[in-house]
Amino acid sequence: MYLRIRERLPDVVAAILTLLIGVFALAESSSYDMGALSNMGPGYFPRMMAIAMLLLGAALLVAALKIGPTSFPATGASVWSMAMICAALIAFALLIERLGLIPAIFTMVFLSTFASQDRNLVRALVLSAATSLFCALLFVYILGLSMKVIVL
Secondary structure, three states, rough: OHHHHHHHHHHHHHHHHHHHHHHHHHHHHOOOOEOOOOOOOOOHHHHHHHHHHHHHHHHHHHHHHHHOOOOOOOOOOOOOHHHHHHHHHHHHHHHHEEEEEHHHHHHHHHHHHHHOOOHHHHHHHHHHHHHHHHHHHHHHOOOOOOOOOOOO
């Protein structure tokens, strides 16, 4: 029995951490006005995300206890992959106000695609263009957020 719990411990810990984050977010968002679905208040989205985190944590805990342990390759994470993900996040933070939404998201997605072992320049360009255009369409034109799309 001890061996079975020991094998599943990383999954159980991840599930418990997800549940704790959900509880924390729910407690923090409870002081904000919820509003209604047609007129959302500032607490609506955080509360819904907290509930989603609680449901996800519960599902992860059930899966960790019912299903066998998760196995990962013994090689671990590569330094190159971690560096590319960090570079992508830093590039987004530096470019979002200077150049706008489309160049920042394009650069972030482009850099993060090279964190994979299966690197492909054409796929990275297509994915970056599609993601940045979709985000601009969604956030600026559909949701009406006041963001700069491209700064010339």
